[in-house]
Amino acid sequence: MLIVLAGFPIYWMYDTAITPRDQLFTGQPLIPDVTRTPQIFDVFTSGVPLLQWLANSSIVAFCTTFLSLLLAVLAGYGLSRYRFHGRGVVGFILFATQMLPEALLIVPLYALFAGLGLLNGLVGLVLADTAFVMPVAVWIVKSAMDSIPYEIEEAARVDGCPRFVILLRIMLPLSAPSIAAAAVIMFFDAWNEYLFASTFIQDRDKWTASVGLSSFIGEFITPLSTVFSAAIVFTIPAIVFFLLVQRHIVSGLTAGSVKG
Amino acid sequence: MPALTFSSVSKSFGSSEVISDFTAEIPDREFLVLLGPSGCGKSTMLRMIAGLIDISSGDLLFDGRRVNELEPRERNIAFVFQSYALYPHLTVRANIAFPLLMDRFRWWQHIPGIWSIERRRAMRLPEVARKVAEIAEIMELTPLLDRRPKTLSGGQRQRVALARALVRDPSIYLLDEPLSNLDAKLRSQMRIEISTMYQKVGKTFVYVTHDQVEAMTMGTRIVLLDGGIIQQQGTPTEIYERPANAFVARFIGSPAMNLIPVEVAHGGVRIPDAGILPVSDAPVAAGQSVTLGVRAEKIALAASGETDSTGTSRSSSASAPRRSWGSGSGMRRPRRSVPARCATSTTRASPVRSTSPSAIRARSA
Numbered sequence: 001m002l003i004v005l006a007g008f009p010i011y012w013m014y015d016t017a018i019t020p021r022d023q024l025f026t027g028q029p030l031i032p033d034v035t036r037t038p039q040i041f042d043v044f045t046s047g048v049p050l051l052q053w054l055a056n057s058s059i060v061a062f063c064t065t066f067l068s069l070l071l072a073v074l075a076g077y078g079l080s081r082y083r084f085h086g087r088g089v090v091g092f093i094l095f096a097t098q099m100l101p102e103a104l105l106i107v108p109l110y111a112l113f114a115g116l117g118l119l120n121g122l123v124g125l126v127l128a129d130t131a132f133v134m135p136v137a138v139w140i141v142k143s144a145m146d147s148i149p150y151e152i153e154e155a156a157r158v159d160g161c162p163r164f165v166i167l168l169r170i171m172l173p174l175s176a177p178s179i180a181a182a183a184v185i186m187f188f189d190a191w192n193e194y195l196f197a198s199t200f201i202q203d204r205d206k207w208t209a210s211v212g213l214s215s216f217i218g219e220f221i222t223p224l225s226t227v228f229s230a231a232i233v234f235t236i237p238a239i240v241f242f243l244l245v246q247r248h249i250v251s252g253l254t255a256g257s258v259k260g
Numbered sequence: 261m262p263a264l265t266f267s268s269v270s271k272s273f274g275s276s277e278v279i280s281d282f283t284a285e286i287p288d289r290e291f292l293v294l295l296g297p298s299g300c301g302k303s304t305m306l307r308m309i310a311g312l313i314d315i316s317s318g319d320l321l322f323d324g325r326r327v328n329e330l331e332p333r334e335r336n337i338a339f340v341f342q343s344y345a346l347y348p349h350l351t352v353r354a355n356i357a358f359p360l361l362m363d364r365f366r367w368w369q370h371i372p373g374i375w376s377i378e379r380r381r382a383m384r385l386p387e388v389a390r391k392v393a394e395i396a397e398i399m400e401l402t403p404l405l406d407r408r409p410k411t412l413s414g415g416q417r418q419r420v421a422l423a424r425a426l427v428r429d430p431s432i433y434l435l436d437e438p439l440s441n442l443d444a445k446l447r448s449q450m451r452i453e454i455s456t457m458y459q460k461v462g463k464t465f466v467y468v469t470h471d472q473v474e475a476m477t478m479g480t481r482i483v484l485l486d487g488g489i490i491q492q493q494g495t496p497t498e499i500y501e502r503p504a505n506a507f508v509a510r511f512i513g514s515p516a517m518n519l520i521p522v523e524v525a526h527g528g529v530r531i532p533d534a535g536i537l538p539v540s541d542a543p544v545a546a547g548q549s550v551t552l553g554v555r556a557e558k559i560a561l562a563a564s565g566e567t568d569s570t571g572t573s574r575s576s577s578a579s580a581p582r583r584s585w586g587s588g589s590g591m592r593r594p595r596r597s598v599p600a601r602c603a604t605s606t607t608r609a610s611p612v613r614s615t616s617p618s619a620i621r622a623r624s625a
Contacts, residue, residue, distance in 0.1 A: 149343060149345065151341045151342075151343050151344075151345035152345045152346075152347065152348075154307075154310075154312050154332075154339070154341070154345065155339065155341060155345040155346075155347075155424075156347075156358075157312060157331070157332045157333070158310060158312070158332045158333065158337065158338070158339040158359075159333070159358050159359040159362050159424075159428075160332075160333030160359060160362035160363060160365070161333075161358075161362050161365075162365070164370060165365065165369075165370065165375075168370070168372075168375075169375065170347060173349045174348065174349060
């Protein structure tokens, strides 16, 4: 049932993309006509800078993923291994940021970015996205590192491993599956992000794909086939990223280190 | 190869004191066993020696040099963990070589990418390769060198952990219950291997265990801990034959020492319902209640009527209220003081003889 619910939009997207416009509102057959292909190439030739938008989205998504993972690994390690005053408070605040809806943050962020001159640029968007998704990554990384036995780190210290090398060469490889999972979440969040992108970016050629996609929806006319064809193009990079990362999402990497 | 000196070492976690006032002097090349029940602070003690946790107060000295603030690697120690703590993402070869690679670590190897190149280069160095091969040979790990820890059995992992500890030629070996995860057969085999290794390398060993068999068979010196306090330290024989207090008497030996409440009488101790067991030279005034301790194997059956036992008194340690008696050789005493399970196999009339000196000990209650 859940699979049907999750899969239906994909089916709908594909089905709409391949159906000629004049047939769209006349009631379609349930089984898509697979002899027709999505009008993907029409999208590229239709005059919109779709490639540019996809590139923008990629830049934003990759930078957000990289930045939030970088911060999350350091923060997660600190929260997991160091005992300091206010550790609980930091953890709580990270969670608390997730309680606020994006729409609530957008006004103060807009004012802040206006002051800093970060509006209408990808840098500002990356920062906003990172701030919004990073806490989730911190928690994922922290719990992954919590599950790594203390003794492995102690063994490394006895072997003469500096702290930073422990993090880099021991903790990081051992929490790689969780970091990969976090990367997927970060990437998809940033890739799909719409509200920040549509508010902060004004120039058409700086739009991300999600904003660009929605721009097809005109006041009087919405070229549904084109929109959904573009949507298919829009999903492809995300899928590619997932496929690249998912082979790292394997469990049981710590198996064999301690008592078995 | 340092001697270890503990001077009033204490450790607290928050308000709870885990180790209090640990004072001991361990000569060079001893096989020291830290023995005690679970949660007595022995692993904490070992981690303090290693420098993995801070010492709250007191001093720890290696050969007279204070090491409280030194990092683990600056103490030149090897640590074998109870849970092995192998690096699961590295092969056996890389696991064993890891301490050697760390010896060669320079700051610029922090830069991502450089480390991988450096590691490959260092692994190929003849010196590193030779050491790894040597130690693998000793530990019989040569065929397993390219496997990862998860494909190994418990005993093999234990040997990898030992090999990793041995490869750097440290001056002190610290072992934290290294055999507790192994089955009985492998355990006795590894016990022999560790003892052989100790004989061979001639370094100071500190071995933590709750298993008194390991302690008695491997250690040259035992420190018995309970509740973070040293109960007794000495050689295995001393601890077995002259326990300093009732806890030690009960903890060491299987079956545990029989402890019988008695009252000091003139010329001996009065055992309830059994008459007087003669002990000469009683250091405690008559009429006081004390505890009599006797090892089961020191009790023997004797012909009826042989009850003229003699005993000599012995004071165990400096502290005043601690008193104990050792019995004289050929000592006899009435049968009613035998442990219950022995008593059922004898008749009421036949007395029991204690066969060796210092078999019977009493302590102020």
